[in-house]
Amino acid sequence: MAVANPLGINLDQYKYGFRDPEEYAFKSRKGLDRPIVEQISHMKGEPDWMRAIRLHSLDVFEKKPTPTWGGNVSQIDFGDIYYYVKPMENQGKTWDEVPENIKRTFDRLGIPEAEKKYLAGVGAQYESEVVYHSLREEWTKQGVIFLDMDSGLREHPEIVQEYFGTVVPPEDNKFSALNSAVWSGGSFVYVPAGVHVDIPLQAYFRINAQNMGQFERTLIIAEPGSYVHYVEGCTAPTYTTDSLHSAVVEIIVKEGARVRYTTIQNWSKNVYNLVTKRAVAYRDATMEWVDGNLGSKLTMKYPSVYMLEPGAKAEILSIAFAGEGQHQDPGGKVIHAAPHTQSSVVSKSISKSGGRAGYRGLVKVYPGARGSKCAVRCDALILDDRSRSDTYPTMEIDEDDVQVTHEATVSKVSDEQLFYLMSRGINADEAMNMIVRGFIEPISRELPMEYSVELNRLIALEMEGSVG
Amino acid sequence: MSNSVQNYSRPHVTGKVERRIRLDTELVIKDLVAQVEDKVILKGASLTVRSGEIHALMGPNGSGKSTLANVLMGNPFYQVVKGEVLYKGEDLLAMAPDERARKGLFIAFQYPVSIPGVTMASFLRTAVSARRGYDKDALMSLAEFQKLVRAKVEELQVDPAVLGRYVNEGFSGGEKKRAEILQMAVLEPEIAIMDETDSGLDVDAVKIVAAGVNRMYESSGRKMGALVITHYPRILKYIKPTRVHVMFDGRIVTSGEAELAEELDQIGYDGIRAQYEQVAAEVAGEGEVRSAGKVFWVKH
Numbered sequence: 001m002a003v004a005n006p007l008g009i010n011l012d013q014y015k016y017g018f019r020d021p022e023e024y025a026f027k028s029r030k031g032l033d034r035p036i037v038e039q040i041s042h043m044k045g046e047p048d049w050m051r052a053i054r055l056h057s058l059d060v061f062e063k064k065p066t067p068t069w070g071g072n073v074s075q076i077d078f079g080d081i082y083y084y085v086k087p088m089e090n091q092g093k094t095w096d097e098v099p100e101n102i103k104r105t106f107d108r109l110g111i112p113e114a115e116k117k118y119l120a121g122v123g124a125q126y127e128s129e130v131v132y133h134s135l136r137e138e139w140t141k142q143g144v145i146f147l148d149m150d151s152g153l154r155e156h157p158e159i160v161q162e163y164f165g166t167v168v169p170p171e172d173n174k175f176s177a178l179n180s181a182v183w184s185g186g187s188f189v190y191v192p193a194g195v196h197v198d199i200p201l202q203a204y205f206r207i208n209a210q211n212m213g214q215f216e217r218t219l220i221i222a223e224p225g226s227y228v229h230y231v232e233g234c235t236a237p238t239y240t241t242d243s244l245h246s247a248v249v250e251i252i253v254k255e256g257a258r259v260r261y262t263t264i265q266n267w268s269k270n271v272y273n274l275v276t277k278r279a280v281a282y283r284d285a286t287m288e289w290v291d292g293n294l295g296s297k298l299t300m301k302y303p304s305v306y307m308l309e310p311g312a313k314a315e316i317l318s319i320a321f322a323g324e325g326q327h328q329d330p331g332g333k334v335i336h337a338a339p340h341t342q343s344s345v346v347s348k349s350i351s352k353s354g355g356r357a358g359y360r361g362l363v364k365v366y367p368g369a370r371g372s373k374c375a376v377r378c379d380a381l382i383l384d385d386r387s388r389s390d391t392y393p394t395m396e397i398d399e400d401d402v403q404v405t406h407e408a409t410v411s412k413v414s415d416e417q418l419f420y421l422m423s424r425g426i427n428a429d430e431a432m433n434m435i436v437r438g439f440i441e442p443i444s445r446e447l448p449m450e451y452s453v454e455l456n457r458l459i460a461l462e463m464e465g466s467v468g
Numbered sequence: 469m470s471n472s473v474q475n476y477s478r479p480h481v482t483g484k485v486e487r488r489i490r491l492d493t494e495l496v497i498k499d500l501v502a503q504v505e506d507k508v509i510l511k512g513a514s515l516t517v518r519s520g521e522i523h524a525l526m527g528p529n530g531s532g533k534s535t536l537a538n539v540l541m542g543n544p545f546y547q548v549v550k551g552e553v554l555y556k557g558e559d560l561l562a563m564a565p566d567e568r569a570r571k572g573l574f575i576a577f578q579y580p581v582s583i584p585g586v587t588m589a590s591f592l593r594t595a596v597s598a599r600r601g602y603d604k605d606a607l608m609s610l611a612e613f614q615k616l617v618r619a620k621v622e623e624l625q626v627d628p629a630v631l632g633r634y635v636n637e638g639f640s641g642g643e644k645k646r647a648e649i650l651q652m653a654v655l656e657p658e659i660a661i662m663d664e665t666d667s668g669l670d671v672d673a674v675k676i677v678a679a680g681v682n683r684m685y686e687s688s689g690r691k692m693g694a695l696v697i698t699h700y701p702r703i704l705k706y707i708k709p710t711r712v713h714v715m716f717d718g719r720i721v722t723s724g725e726a727e728l729a730e731e732l733d734q735i736g737y738d739g740i741r742a743q744y745e746q747v748a749a750e751v752a753g754e755g756e757v758r759s760a761g762k763v764f765w766v767k768h
Contacts, residue, residue, distance in 0.1 A: 415544055416581045421591070423541050423577075424651060425569035425598035434594065438585025438634070 019237035020101045022209050024127075026086040030211070031079045034058065037181050040084045044150055044184070047157060050164075057170035057180035064174040070360065071298040071327045076272055081213040081244055083182045085127040091148070098132050105206060106132070109235065114202065114450065121146045123203040125216060128184035139197055144228075145190035146201055149217045152188025159190060163219055167250035167278050167306075176276045179215045179248040186216030186247065189230060191257075193223040200229040200262075200448055205245075207236035207271065213244040220250070222257035222285075229260040231451065235295070236268045242297060243271045251279035251287065253312075258286040261303075264451060266458060267295035269325060277303040284311035290446055293320045293328050294458050302360060304333035307341035307372075314343040317443045319455075322355030322387070323462050331360035331392075336369040336402070347378040348440050351387035352463070358390035363397070363404060370401035378408040381439050383432075433460050493519040493556055493572065493658040493693060495540075500551035501718075502539045508549065509535040511718030515695075517659055522685070522694045524704055524729060527715035528737040533697045534578055536715070537663040541565055541575040555659075570599055572658030576648035576665050582636035588647065589631040592617060592654050599655045620653040624680045641668040649677050653684055659693040660684075666703040678706030701729040716744050 026043065028036055037058050041051040066073055088099050095103055095112055106112065106124050115122040121135035123146070130148030139146070145156065153160045170180040187203045207214050222228055236243060245267060253259045259279065267273055273296040279287040289303035305314030316332035328351075334343035349357035359378040380389035391408050413435050421431035437444070437456050444452040495517040502510040510532045517523050527533050539546050540553065542565035553560040560568060583591065596616070597607045607613075621628050626646050636644055645665050652660055662681070666674050685692050696707055704712070704726070712728040713720045721744055722728070732740070 414581070417583055419541075419543055419545075419565060420577070420581045421583065421595075422565040423543075423569055423575060424591070424595035424655065425566050426594055427566050427598070428564070430594065430598075431566075434586050434591070435583060438583055441585030 020105055020208050023087075023101065024085055024209070025088055026084070027209070028082055028084040030082055032058070032061075032081070032083055032178075032182065036083055040182060040184065043084075043086070044153075046153065049161060050153065053165060053170070054181050054183075057177045060170045061174060061177035061181055064177055066174060070300045070329045073272065073274065073298065073300075076242070076244060078178075081211055082209060083213050083215070084184055085209050085212055086129050087126045087208075088129070088131055091129070091131060091133060091151070094134075095132065102126050102131055105208070106204065109204065109206070109233075119202045120197050120199045121201045123148055123187050123201075125185045125203065125205045125214075127207065127209055127212060128214065130185045130187075135201075139195075142195050143190075143192040144195060144197055145188065147188045149186040149188045149219065150184065152219070156188070156190070159221065160188065160219065163221060163250065163252055165250075167252065167280055168248050168276050172276060175246045175274045176248050179217060179246050179276070182213070183215045183217035183248065185214075186218040186249075187220070187230070188218070189220040189228060191220075191222045191226040191228045194225045195223075196227040197229070198227070200231045203230070203232045205232060205234040207243050207245065207267075211241055211243065213246065215245075216247045218247065218249040220259060220261070221252045222254060222259045224255040224257055226254075226257045227259070229262065229448075231262040231448065232264075234263075234265045234267055234273075236271050241270065243267075245271050245273045245275070245296075247275045247277075249275070249277040251277075253279055253281045253285040253287050255283045255285060255309075257282075258288070260288040260290065262290040262292075262447060262451065264292045264447075264455060264458075265295055265299065269295060269297055269323075271296045273297075273299040273301065275299075275301045277301065278306070279304065279314075280306045280308055281312035281314060283309035284313075285309075286313040286315070288315040289317070289332065290443065291316070291318045291330060291332075292443070292447075292455055293318075293330050294455075294462065296328070297325065298327045298329070300329045302331045302333050302362075304335065304362075305343065306335045307338055307343065309338045310340045312338060312341045314341075316343075316345045316347075317446055318345075318347045318359070319440050319443050320347075320349040320357040320359075321459060321462055322349070322351045322357035324353040324355060326355045326357075328355070328357040329360055329390075331358075331362075333362040333364070334374060335362075336365040336372040336374065336399075339369055340371045341369060342372065343374045345374075345376040345378075346442060347376075348381070348443055349379075349389055350381045350383065350436060350439065350459075351389055352383035354386040354388075356388040356390065358388075358392070360390075360392040361394065363393070363395045363406075365397045365399050365402050365404070367398045369399050372399070373403045374405070376404075376406045378406075379439070380408075380410045381436065382410065382412055383436075429464065433463050436463060493691070494554070495560070495573075495659050495693065495695075496552075496554040497536075497540070498552045498554075500536070500539065500553065501549040502535055502546050502551075503549055504535065504546055509546075509718055510539065510551075512551070513715070513718065513720055515713060515720060517693045517695050519658065519691050519693050521710040522696065522707060524707075524709035524712045525695055525697045525715055525720075526699070526701070526712065526729065526732060528741070529699065531715045532718040533715050534663055535718075537575055537578075537661045537695070537697055540568075540661060541573065542568055566598070569595075569655070570601070572599075573661075574652050574655055574657030574659070575661040575663060576645070576652055578663040578665075578667070580636050580644050580648055582634065582639070584634055584637050586635050587632055588635055589617070591635050592631070592651065595651065596654050617654060620650060623683060624650055624653060625676050626650050642670070642673055645669055646673070646677065649680055653680060656684070656688070657692065658688075659695070661695045661697065663697045664699060665696075666698055666700065671702075674703050675706055678703055681707055701733045704729045714740060716740055
């Protein structure tokens, strides 16, 4: 294939379902209790305060009931999961230092290629640990920090301690508590005031082991006037049993800074993907979430932006594609807690072959957030009669001086459109693809070019044979 | 027709070559009956369009002209009840629309639909790659495509900005019509059907479109066949037809040389209607009547 694709190299046939033999430096026993949490913390050589957070979070996790709204998570057996799997002794600074089998995996996924071509830095996480990390020197010199979260904690404990759990506390929900108890890996990004990292940083997450739980923790701090674009991709092999991915992402966007966070999630269809992503935006700061959900068995993910000071802006772009046996329940939350804040939410969902996709969102405007504006647009495209789309928009507006709009459409691919494209020689499958690509174009055009190409290819793969 | 390309003037063509050209591409419509939902619209239309011939199909609104065009392209909204269409000797009605297009049939739609999110450029590139027989998923190189499309955009005096816009999305009526002709120019059909392309265009635009069609005809070595469907004779001043046909109530009721269009302009469709009704009455009364009035006859 001519175009380097960051999420996979051979797309002619699916996919990322290959698996490596399981060889590990350490693998915890299955299940979750205090000794497991203490063991994780001990192996990582963490400070006492972090161990205390973990143990407190475990208590919270055990007390919180399993959510009964959204998707069905009742089948997750928390006792049947490996919470910590360490694939290798040390993290590689160069690809040569990464063990051969893991290197092969990331080679197959196109990561080194992508790094060379268009990334400022790369982090690659395999199971619980980040196995490779690099940041181009030009950015290091300007004081940018891009590390895996464990190294971040070791090398910059004061920054981590200041911000960790301040945006998403363990008490937020059952899965944020779980993550806070057993987190491992993830990214730590710090961008000093005024620094613009103008090519993306990328993190790549790979689950290999069966019955594995991956709980990465990401913390991004953008100092005043800075800019960073962080991109993550996710895949896993196909096993007969389910895996759990439950990440927490916390982002602090300070005055006048801008952060864009792009996710293309293509987990295999036996992964529960239950993620808490939240950002706080201060005066005149901008936070943008671009969220593409293709894989997984169930995704529940509602990236949020708390606009805490005047002039803060939020943009959430979300795509969900649900095929057979998949339930995509993505969405977003925008919280207007200060005057003259602005938000825009655009959600596009596609369902086919009995899949279920939709949008679940919250718009909250606090009293006094006068002059704020919010626009929500949800479009659903349903490709056959067996599939389903759900939209759950919630609006809590406690201020009169605001402009809030909500538009929602549900459509099917029209025969007229298919006929029109086919009348130009385009075959039925490609015609359907074009219509679907067009449907998500408002979002795919926001992606870096390589990702947009990749997204379109992934969707084309999912669409194969969809025209009867 | 413009005579600017002298090389192609007909007197030099021998009978043998003429015959070869005629066999080249031929669209033969035989006694076609078609309906929309439960309403029969085409009631036995027969017409042959060969390579190099330009046929004008005229008739009042609702006479079945657009239905014929859509049936020929395979619009699933229309059902063929009976009849036959042969294209290059093959059963056209058995082909999917995309196969028809790849084999060189084209229709410039009267009401093109919009495809949100798909740019004209990406659409045209995919279409021309399919038309030119590229393998599945392969596309004409960007450089080659751009060269091709730039030339066509210039020829047809289309605003190049149209290439970056979504297919027909927010286009004015005139822009849609021009975009259809741009597609036609890029795809280089062997037989092109133009369904009321002139409606909704001002005189200048009609001239530009007609000049574009004439140029396509010339650059095909006068091999392109065309079926120009129109309500008004205006466009036929600029595209000289080989034959003119008049459709009424689902049938072609008369055919003639180019002058028929002018005659029709004077008599008007009301005149046709009167004569047709007279003929219909005679057919009902006497069985098989093959001619009536001065120029019109019923052809089954």
